[in-house]
Amino acid sequence: MVPNKMEPDFEKIQTERLPTLYEVLVQKTRAPVDLWSFYTFLSQFPYAINYLDFWMDLMTHLRLCKDYVDGIRESLVVNNERQGNSSLLNNEHAQQVEADADDSASVRTSVLLNALLEEGHFDLTNPAGVSQLLQGQVNHSPKLAQLIDDWNRHSQNVDDSNRNRSSNNNSNSNNNNLSSILDDILKRQSQLEEKPKVTTKQLLNSALKICSLYLLSPEQSERYLTNIPDEVRLKAVNLIQRNSRHDPEVFDELKSVSYQFLEIDCFPKFLSTVALHNIHDEISDWRFHAHSTGGNRNKSQASLTEKDLESMRHISKSPFSTYTTLSRIMFGLLWLGVGFWIGYTLIFLKYDRGIRVVTIVPFCIGSYFVVCGLYQVDILYSWFGITQRLLYKDRKVTEDGYDGNVPVDVKESKDKIPFIFGILGGRNRLIEVKHPFIRKFLFQRGLWCCLLVLISTGVFTVVFSCVPGHRV
Template structure:
């Protein structure tokens, strides 16, 4: 991940894009970790995000392989000598590790570098198609399936350390296995975590991997773009609304609704009791307390935000688990919405309390 400086964060006075989230250019609560939790718990379509991440990791693996190969060729080539592979490798410049969909906000030299990388991998002697590994037929329940991204087991302090370089020398066999793993995990019909793609796109990918023995990144470019656009259209707007305009998860929101309705029931019962028994106005002032509690929880349900937690700088990512808000613009948005929510809760509670305090009392 590119380093996030305070200047970069202050300069971005807007909500992030999906590309920025996937590239880990954002901080909590609109970071990749939070988006993964949202896709898993609320959208129930985390397999699409995992596919995108695995294809990006495959691209990083290919780049690391070519980088190591170029380094070994340069070391092995005597000074003044020349080798065809050395010339080809010199034409592949270094590319940033993080990559969005092909052609998405990318400079032309980066797109050319991607094409040259794939062309070089195709120019090497292709590996023979290998039969599906046992992992293709294995089925794992959600409980048995290991967590996919490394940041799911990370701490907030180490979550943004996203080095994609493997801890070993990458071989062509590793690239081949990576491509087959993506194919057999997400794309083959009835696979472990099958995602829905257009039939012609799916057939093309299967043919390229199994029949043509291709494992270069261009094999998955169309599918990666398709999944990116699907997430951008169907999931990302809801994610921004949930995390940038609120700080509660659905279960917490429903719990607040239930507690608010129960509090309102108690508030109205107490209010009618003090009115129908003609209690003094001093005694009636006690109805302010249940109305304040009920108004607070109902408004937090309506606006999907806990004002006090937002003012303290916290956002809920799973039920009753909170994380510190680190994205400056999101923090300012939530602070403004928290103040507005508190104002509405105060006005609502004040109106109902005044009504029952000053209404004439009577005995039945």
């Protein structure tokens, strides 16, 4: 009942304030302050985008850790159910011996997992206990130590009976570690359920990948994190590479530093761009060139036709889309020049004041575009709840009807954009503003810009209409 009760509260809050960074990162917000918009905004800053990439990869790693613990808890539930049903199975004597062996292993597994559960090592609200579990360095109570020894002896006896050869040393070295024991339990459970489980090997590989991608050095790491204190970075590298650590505690300091950087240096700039303005100059698409060519690995670069390269474009052909602000100002100045030319012509030809009022048309159009360009707020866009995306998109939709690089919300909102709004700015860049507070805020800024347009239009029209005419 709690999530259902809090959901309306969150929707109400979104009508009263701008979103927080955390809400964007957990994908609670909608366009134009969604995670995809934040990512495309940071893509114009090569070093800043690396922090967001690191954060998302780290969150993926933490989810793997959670899935690992959940897998162990599921194994505990399954083993308890097998114990409850063991008396109803295998009535034949030929199968009873094998059933007894399986039941014995199941009992040992359940007892061991229950002991770990009682000591709080499966409690996700206790990060220290979970980290100890992932490290395999649990502070053993006498009861838990005895259970682990029993498991080791049982596993060693099973290995000896199955293989009929001496492998005591290898077995002891592998099974004395709690992580190896839990991996063994998960492996057996995976075979029974025919469903893959996350293992410590996968967690370690994930941690090593993060380390090699972000933390080693500018030469070795493709997305090296700059401005990270060396002691913090080297500490994490040593724990991962030398101590084979992969628990969440390894990344705590890096997580804090990266979040502070995104929250203090990046997020305010993002909000000032998308929340205060609804027209944006198109950002650089350098980040996406590699992804575009990477999706065509079956084609060599030489075999790509001009049509293929065109379909991977991120730059619009329209100057009104690529240089939205400058093009509007220049277009507006052009119309103001037309208004001045008509006004002076009518004055020096000594036309009546009633005829000179026609200058209101070019002055209005010119004022509209100049004001919109200077404030980066299109009045009509703001009134109809429309804004420009930061990046042009002209990719062809895949066969299944979905382009993986574009959120579904963006695709759906594009169908709601009237064609007339695509005249300036490119229709492929227009999306619906779905955040209620930003929609209301942009509407208010649109009213202010409209007032400025009316004032400037009125001033120019009155001046050129009321001055005395003089025929040259």
